[in-house]
Amino acid sequence: MEDKLMLMIPGPTPVPEQALLALAKAPIGHRSGDFSKVMADVTAKLKWLHQTTNDVLILTVSGTGAMEAGIINFLSKGDRVLVGDNGKFGERWVEVCQAYGVNAEVIKAEWGKALDPEDFRVKLEADTNKEIKAVIITHSETSTGVLNDLAAINRHVKAHEKALIIVDAVTSLGAMNVAIDELGLDVVGSGSQKGYMIPPGLGFVAVSPKAWEAYKTANLPRFYLDLGKARKDAAKNSTPFTTSVNMVMALQASLEIMQREGLENIFARHLRHRDATRAAIKALNLGLLAPDDAASASITSVVPPEGLDAEKIRATIKKKFDIVMAGGQDHLNGKIFRIGHLGFVGDRDILTAISALEASISALGYSNFTYGAGVKAAIEVLNG
């Protein structure tokens, strides 16, 4: 059937009609007074969403561009940083550091496991000369669905006093609690096609006063990604370079929807969907990659048992039910599939996905479950 696609990938996520219709409005001038009003309103709403009084800057980039900006604006060549790497995105921030000659010390965990906050404590405590300039971590690792313990790692960074904490919140912001001011997070990057419920094309970076201090002496080259320029123009409700006007209009629409739902409800909904999905996967006797105590509320990675091919499951559920789930990346390709329950996703969508999954694995000859067992487990969680 045409035009009946249902996205359950970790981005792009489904987009509400109000945001789609805002996208379709003829653009207005990005230097107009009317657009400045939109920028002022959107910026205020972004600060609400980020739970911060810090600057939250809007860039016309993907999440990677936002994170690169969040790294290169606050560091200099040769700076020592700790980078957590337990998946494709952690790995990517190591590569960004390397591209700019930043001395990245990698703290690894296996894909599917959480970073160990102790590893950070040890390195940070040993650094009595305060040489470590920043700790870069991925909160919700999109490639595995693992949630790293941001609060615990952040406590160790705070104890160090000198280092900045730079957080990839691409699949956590607007879905899970990323309490920027409460935790004192210095730099937080995210992208529009995730919790924000709009298409890809905008990136966001929240920046603390401590990070702005570091900016003054940071010497890595940048121009388009220069956050100082963005900050200067944001003070005038503008952007240094032409922003994606229609996307900002869509963002305004989606942030209005989010404000009506409220942060607490948004976070509770994502947790409920995580728990319902995980309960269902267990009831179907399929494996889960991330452990219960480190599971992202945005993405659930499923490990099918021997003989049940992850890519075949994805192909079947796409063909039979027009539901798109994500595959595994890099060495997990073919070994897992990932269910995105991020952004504009309701309880109904979880039941839909689980029931369609039951039908699909059954069609593939998998019989190690009772029809309806997944749906039953999900209902029990959803009904509370």
Next chain:
Amino acid sequence: MEDKLMLMIPGPTPVPEQALLALAKAPIGHRSGDFSKVMADVTAKLKWLHQTTNDVLILTVSGTGAMEAGIINFLSKGDRVLVGDNGKFGERWVEVCQAYGVNAEVIKAEWGKALDPEDFRVKLEADTNKEIKAVIITHSETSTGVLNDLAAINRHVKAHEKALIIVDAVTSLGAMNVAIDELGLDVVGSGSQKGYMIPPGLGFVAVSPKAWEAYKTANLPRFYLDLGKARKDAAKNSTPFTTSVNMVMALQASLEIMQREGLENIFARHLRHRDATRAAIKALNLGLLAPDDAASASITSVVPPEGLDAEKIRATIKKKFDIVMAGGQDHLNGKIFRIGHLGFVGDRDILTAISALEASISALGYSNFTYGAGVKAAIEVLNG
């Protein structure tokens, strides 16, 4: 009146309904087979529009991001380059070079005048050691409406043999003839909200084999803007980082419209609109900033006579007729206004703009013209 805005600025430009409706479609996955097909189709159409068999890469950035990528991927720290500067954008590419430690030798002309190709010839001929790595020029200078003589400057670059030519074609591509293969242009940057007839949010860079050779040894740091990564994924009809899916869909729609019109007709239409607008401005006894022999077909900068305030004209035509024209930038602020006739603009729009301009200057007490003189002059050009 609400929702009756008419944009006659040099970007964002008006967007056809088909492109707006494509923007409003629910996004599909950027890693899906369906999206790869769109990327393949769009890339083929972009090559058509660029008149090239070179790579044409799509980035999620504004025009500035595209140009920065076009500069930093092919140069190394300390490299000597010549940069033409006769307006805000020429100035910006000097700043990009400086931000990265590239040794930019600036070839200036006054704002409103064209760069002198002779200045380039002299420098290039004197460079017998072939130290000059690139010549960076802005084709259509958006801040003034001046069209630099790309063909003449390019001839001198070609005679040098070693230097790359890097062209800001942001307000010329898709409006004026930028014959990449015929001229042998190495790097050409542009942005979506101009001749492409879609909102801001995508940037494009065309790259020649000679530029790819330079890429191999170029050592400026980059990650998100790394064109080598973009090229690698473009070969698989994909992008290294999540692209702005909905904008690519809109681009596909607008490129289809452009192909139906045909390149010759598009170029002829822009020239006709330039000539009609300039004839009208002359008939109204208003001044023109750019000379006849160096006038962009995308933007006409008007210099009102003493006593007639450019900003008041803009405010009046906006208030009375909901037409947005652009002001002057930097030291030209308040001294000129700029009429954009770029992208999705028909003959009707030119008559509308000129007649509304007549009414507005008349309302401001300007009487040094006969009612209808501007429209008459425009009609004479449009009717050919």
